[in-house]
Amino acid sequence: MKRLLGGGGARLRIALLLRHWLLGFSACLCEQPALCNPISTQRDFEVFVFDVGGKTWKFYDWTQITTVATFGHYDPDLLCYAHSKGSRVVLHGNISVKKILKPAVRTAWIKQKTSLAKKQYMDGINIDIEQTVKKSSAEYYALTALVKETTEAFHKEIPGSQVTFDVPWSPRCSDRCYNYTGIADSCDFLFVMSYDEQSPVWSNCTAGANAPYKQTLAGYDHYIRMGINPKKLVMGVPWYGYDYTCPNLLKVHVCVFAKNVFQGAPCNHATISQAPYRIIMKWEKSSISGILWDEEQKAPYLEYKDSQGAFHQVWFDNPKSISPKAAYAKAHGLRGIGMWNANCLDYSASSAAQQQTEAMWEALKSA
Structure with missing residues (x-):
């Protein structure tokens, strides 16, 4: 028995396994058991990364990353590696706003999420509920309660854990009239999705930037004027773009859609698809224009x-x-x-891809 338990490392491993068993954790899958401990340290500047699966995480710039929000399948290798770099890994959380009107449903959902986080050695949860909510409705108050109750439960069950909530690029009331100040007060911070800011169907009937500079910053100014502390706001930028099929492409580089005949909207429905940055960079080679720049929107196309x-x-x-x-x-x-999301870049070995990918990560550091 002495030989089996000999050495501080073995004793630590047994102590950790016993602790995990008592708290409801599953067996640690990291080579170093200490890597299953939650990350509790907080850095001055957050770099919040969404990962949608696969193994490209191996090539991320881990010198910057503070949190990885997992929207793909659970990957213990990702968790162990992130923890070795001092980076958090958090769950994805979503539930129907109609269901959370019942406190018992909220309680059950929160219990299920905290249990899963403990089982997988996660460091918190990112709540992504992109559903229609009317101001001062029952759902409006239930959603605020859900965030508050989730934060309290996670902080209690996993000390040092992080609870975040995703919000639109602007707090103006369109389809998502959330209690933005109440939610900001109830969680650790908001991730502001500063993308998908334009709909060509409801625009001036021309293609435009996914996240125009002035419009994007106006959204943050609005949040701050509402009384939300800037330290509660993380800026989200898109690593993808929009591919518009142009019914008319004018010589002055304007992609125009027909007007007035789509369900009462100003413009006809435009044919649009999303494209990750790595694909767009491949299109550049066969494009008829090369990369152009719009000074008003401060965006490339x-x-x-x-x-x-x-x-x-x-x-x-x-x-x-x-x-x-x-x-x-x-x-x-x-x-x-x-x-x-972070998977949008080209992490292959080609020199061109490496330069493009490094430049995108470096852009996050700009001061």
């Missing part, structure tokens, strides 16, 4: 012609457009910056 002869205009973000947003985040004392 390019144009290409598909195999059927249709013209496309692609709007996206790159280091040139992200850097000034990161500078705003630091200058105005925001909690940090992050992106949807």
Whole structure:
């Protein structure tokens, strides 16, 4: 028995396993058992990363990352590696706002999430509920209660854990009239999704930037004017863009849609698809324009012609457009910056891909 228990490492491992068993944890899958301990330290500037699965996380810039929100399958290797770098890994949380009107449903959901987080050695939860909520409705108050109750439960069950909530680029009341100040007060911070800011159907009928500079920053100014502490706001930037099929592509680089005949909206429905940054960079080589720059929106775009002869205009973000947003985040004392999503870059071994990927990560540091 002495030989089996000999050495501080063996004793530590047995002590940790006993603790995990008593608290309801599953067996630690990390080579070093200490890596299953939750991360409780907090850094001055948050870099919040969404990961949607796969193994590209091996190539992320871990010198910057503070939190990884997992939207893919649970990967214990990711958790062990992130913990070795002092980075948190948090669950994804979503539930129907209709269901949470019942306190018992909220309690059961929170219990299930805290139990899962403990079982998987997670460091908290990112609540992503992108559903319609009317101001001062029953759902409005129930959602605020859910965030408050979730935060209290996680902080109690996993000391040092982190609870965050995703909000739109602006707090103006459209379809999501959340209790933004109440939710901000109830959790550790808000992740502001500063993307998908425009709908060409309800615009001036032209393609445009996913996250125009002035419009994006106006959203943060609005949050701060509401009384939300900048330290409760993390800026989210898009690492993907939008590919518009252009019914008319004018020589002055304007992609125009027809007006007035789509369900009462100003513009016809536009054919649009999302594209990750790595794909857009490949399109640059065969584009008819190269990368262009719109000074008003402070955003890049390019144009290409598909195999059927249709013209496309692609709007996206790159280091040139992200850097000034990161500078705003630091200058105005925001909690940090992050992106949807880290898997969008090309992590292959080619020199061009490596340069593009490194530049995107570096853009988050701009001051």
